[in-house]
Amino acid sequence: MNQTPHTTIMNPTLFPATGRKFFPDIHVIELFIALLVFVVIHSLRQRRRNGLPVWPFVGMLPSLVLGLRYDMYEWISQILCRQNGTFAFKGPWFTNLNCIVTSDPRNVEHLLKTRFQAYPKGPYFRHVLRDLLGDGIFNADDEIWQKQRKTASIEFHSSKFRRMTTKSLLELVHKRLLPVLQESVAQSTEIDLQDILLRLTFDNVCMIAFGVDPGCLSPGLPEIPFAKAFETATEATILRFVTPTLVWKIMRHFNIGPEKKLKDSIKGVDSFADDVIRTRKKEVLLMSDDDKKQRSDLLTIFMGLKDEQGQPFSDNFLRDICVNFILAGRDTSSVALSWFFWLLDRNPTVEEKVLGEMCRIVKEREDESENGNLIFRPEEVKKMEYLHAALSESLRLYPSVPVDHKEVVEDDVFPDGRVLNKGTKVVYAIYAMGRMEEIWGKDCREFRPERWLRDGRFMSESAYRFTAFNGGPRLCLGKDFAYYQMKFVAASILYRYKVEVVANHPVAPKLALTMYMKHGLKVKLWKRSKSDLQVCHKN
Numbered sequence: 001m002n003q004t005p006h007t008t009i010m011n012p013t014l015f016p017a018t019g020r021k022f023f024p025d026i027h028v029i030e031l032f033i034a035l036l037v038f039v040v041i042h043s044l045r046q047r048r049r050n051g052l053p054v055w056p057f058v059g060m061l062p063s064l065v066l067g068l069r070y071d072m073y074e075w076i077s078q079i080l081c082r083q084n085g086t087f088a089f090k091g092p093w094f095t096n097l098n099c100i101v102t103s104d105p106r107n108v109e110h111l112l113k114t115r116f117q118a119y120p121k122g123p124y125f126r127h128v129l130r131d132l133l134g135d136g137i138f139n140a141d142d143e144i145w146q147k148q149r150k151t152a153s154i155e156f157h158s159s160k161f162r163r164m165t166t167k168s169l170l171e172l173v174h175k176r177l178l179p180v181l182q183e184s185v186a187q188s189t190e191i192d193l194q195d196i197l198l199r200l201t202f203d204n205v206c207m208i209a210f211g212v213d214p215g216c217l218s219p220g221l222p223e224i225p226f227a228k229a230f231e232t233a234t235e236a237t238i239l240r241f242v243t244p245t246l247v248w249k250i251m252r253h254f255n256i257g258p259e260k261k262l263k264d265s266i267k268g269v270d271s272f273a274d275d276v277i278r279t280r281k282k283e284v285l286l287m288s289d290d291d292k293k294q295r296s297d298l299l300t301i302f303m304g305l306k307d308e309q310g311q312p313f314s315d316n317f318l319r320d321i322c323v324n325f326i327l328a329g330r331d332t333s334s335v336a337l338s339w340f341f342w343l344l345d346r347n348p349t350v351e352e353k354v355l356g357e358m359c360r361i362v363k364e365r366e367d368e369s370e371n372g373n374l375i376f377r378p379e380e381v382k383k384m385e386y387l388h389a390a391l392s393e394s395l396r397l398y399p400s401v402p403v404d405h406k407e408v409v410e411d412d413v414f415p416d417g418r419v420l421n422k423g424t425k426v427v428y429a430i431y432a433m434g435r436m437e438e439i440w441g442k443d444c445r446e447f448r449p450e451r452w453l454r455d456g457r458f459m460s461e462s463a464y465r466f467t468a469f470n471g472g473p474r475l476c477l478g479k480d481f482a483y484y485q486m487k488f489v490a491a492s493i494l495y496r497y498k499v500e501v502v503a504n505h506p507v508a509p510k511l512a513l514t515m516y517m518k519h520g521l522k523v524k525l526w527k528r529s530k531s532d533l534q535v536c537h538k539n
């Protein structure tokens with residue numbers, strides 16, 4: 001038999017009626033190609049509309065992954081420039097990554113001030129940050145936030161607080177920071193300035209929040225378990241933002257991966273906080289009313305207050321308050337100063353002007369005898385307008401908090417016409433705002449402190465164009481203190497040393513809650529000679 005029954009009956013590639021060959025594999029391929037072409041055209045059309053291609057299932061994730069490999073903040077800035085300041089990010093299906101990203105000052109003012117009540121931090125972010133930040137000021141909304149804000153605000157604006165912060169900063173700089181820097185000069189070694197500044201601000205803010213000095217900035221730069229735990233906890237928390245909620249929750253349940261790291265590090269933070277709270281409670285019992293009034297650390301202040309039921313705050317809540325303030329005060333001014341020193345190294349004319357201003361101010365002193373170990377006085381720091389402008393310019397380009405977030409709790413429309421449904425997450429891109437020509441003009445990417453000066457005096461900018469310190473009712477509580485701290489530290493260093501960034505040291509931002517330099521800031525210090533300062537005195 002030539003034609004076997006097997007071929008006629010069993011082979012589905014022949015049409016029984018016509019005997020014509022049917023090639024399902026070719027049709028499948030054609031169909032597949034057609035679908036692919038459709039998907040690509042559709043995704044690219046979406047690119048025109050949304051700024052990025054939107055792929056089935058994964059949304060804009062492929063572009064995000066590429067952005068993460070390059071420079072996340074630059075990547076966001078470029079999309080926002082193309083999209084006139086606002087775009088909708090579409091994450092993979094069934095994840096929480098969908099959000100509206102904006103750098104339009106009108107929208108930023110709308111969400112931070114005009115419609116403040118409609119844009120709280122919201123349940124999603126609160127949930128992600130809850131293990132580390134609890135009910136502390138950064139993570140709270142409504143009454144819980146209001147109560148902390150009000151109390152801390154009274155405290156931050158009191159003269160007692162100012163005296164305490166000025167004194168503790170002076171001691172930290174002169175007894176701890178300068179000797180460590182001097183040691184590096186004597187040994188002729190390179191140092192990681194970012195690490196040293198982080199230690200300085202950590203010790204400083206622990207004194208403000210807890211009233212204790214952990215001693216991170218000490219000779220030999222010891223590793224302090226509390227500081228280490230704090231750093232690991234913030235890093236592990238960030239990972240939750242880029243991990244689908246279900247995945248990190250499963251990891252948390254089984255205590256594995258980054259969630260295990262997070263849990264262990266939070267234990268470290270809690271154990272330090274618990275110790276301080278327990279000890280302070282015993283101390284407070286023995287204190288006279290006058291002694292209590294002398295103390296201006298936040299822990300002692302909040303310990304003396306009562307909640308709505310007339311009960312003292314729980315230890316957990318006291319812990320949350322302090323941990324949030326430490327986060328607020330540690331990572332912000334230190335990274336801002338690191339970017340500032342890096343920019344100064346690249347802009348020697350700005351450095352000359354900063355130095356010239358300091359020297360002019362010192363020259364006004366009646367008694368210049370202490371010049372050898374000069375300590376800047378608060379009224380002198382206030383007079384440093386050019387330094388103030390240079391730090392603001394540095395924060396404009398490298399804001400310590402590069403992106404921030406809100407969640408809209410009722411349907412709303414942005415001033416630019418974008419419609420937002422209840423529950424939409426909104427990201428305001430502070431880093432990108434510093435790179436918008438519409439806000440700062442054609443030279444927006446240049447480091448030019450003069451843009452902040454009118455007739456030599458510093459002129460502040462609207463918080464909705466320069467959002468480095470946030471704006472509206474949640475404006476940074478530590479803004480005045482932060483400027484004083486940064487100016488005092490920068491002036492005390494620059495008056496004594498030339499800070500030279502090590503050649504070829506790679507500089508890039510790290511993906512974190514705050515704008516760390518990924519590889520730190522390796523520098524070498526050179527002691528300024530008397531003649532350097534005499535030249536600058538003459539200017």
Ligand code: HEM
Nearest residue numbers: 137328329332333336400401468469470474476477478482
């Ligand atoms: C260069 C230094 C600083 C910058 C750029 C900065 C920036 C910011 C930003 C952007 C926020 C809003 C965060 C948010 O709501 O998500 C904020 C809030 C806050 N900052 Fe600062 N900060 C700095 C220094 C400090 C310091 C030194 C302290 C305290 C010692 C501090 C205390 C606070 C507090 C308590 C809040 C929460 C305000 C609220 O939610 O009502 N900040 N800061």
